[in-house]
Amino acid sequence: MLGLRSAHIHGTSMGGMVAQQFAAKYPERTERLVINCSAAKLDYAGILTFRGWIDIAERFGMGSRTLAELIALQALSRRFLDTSEGRRAVDMIQNILQDSNRVDIFKLACQAMIDMDLRPLLPKITAPTLIIGGDEDMMTPWDQAASGAGQDYLAQHISGAKKHVIRGSSHSTLFDGTDENCRVVMAFLKSEF
The missing domain is CATH 1.10.210 (Uteroglobin)
Incomplete structure (x- = not known):
């Protein structure tokens, strides 16, 4: 991926953490970023x-x-x-x-995952970003305790980020919220969301 001139990056959980790092380190190579059910830092x-x-x-x-x-x-x-x-x-x-x-x-x-703290990188992400996840996510919940930085934190600390909550879905929105997840991600990648 590093050889690409630009990329659309879609990451879930740990992949979402890798995607955050890539987008912060290589903003010129990142056209759009989708962070699906991830966090910048886990709470206890x-x-x-x-x-x-x-x-x-x-x-x-x-x-x-x-x-x-x-x-x-x-x-x-x-x-x-x-x-x-x-x-x-x-x-x-x-x-x-x-x-x-x-x-x-x-x-x-x-x-x-336990050790990761990506909060300092979030201001460096300049690509249009979609934060998407389920409202029943137990692994990387939207709102974590004070020691963590969940999906709401990502949406608040990545400039211009858009967020979409899939009701009735958990951490694996590609399993239990497949149609909505794909529809929203595709709309975002086409600049329709």
Whole structure:
């Protein structure tokens, strides 16, 4: 991506944190930025979430059903989880964790989320920015405790940022708010939002 003359960047959670860093460091290469269900800094509740994931992964491995279920519970809306599609999503999360992750790498990724504080970078983001996420997001809620900087903080501290809240959706708006998420993101990328 660094070789691009310009980019539309769309990131969720950790990807959203990477996208914030890229847009702040390379404003001339960033045409538009979509931050989907992310934060600039986790509050203590968010830190506890990732510490818990680390503990489960260390004790039970990446194929742990408990880890998959906990991530699903924290990432997907109750409404979505109550469907057959939601139950299949738990299986998919478990398969991805088991087949595509190692405990040491997973721990490093979780620790990076725990340690990250991107608040000083936000004034450097100059690209048109969309902050989008679900109103039931437990992982990176719109309004975090005082020690964190959630989605509302991003919308307030990135100049000209637009925000869109998907009602009834959780952290994974691409699963439990798919149509609305895609419609709003496409409208934003076309400068129609």
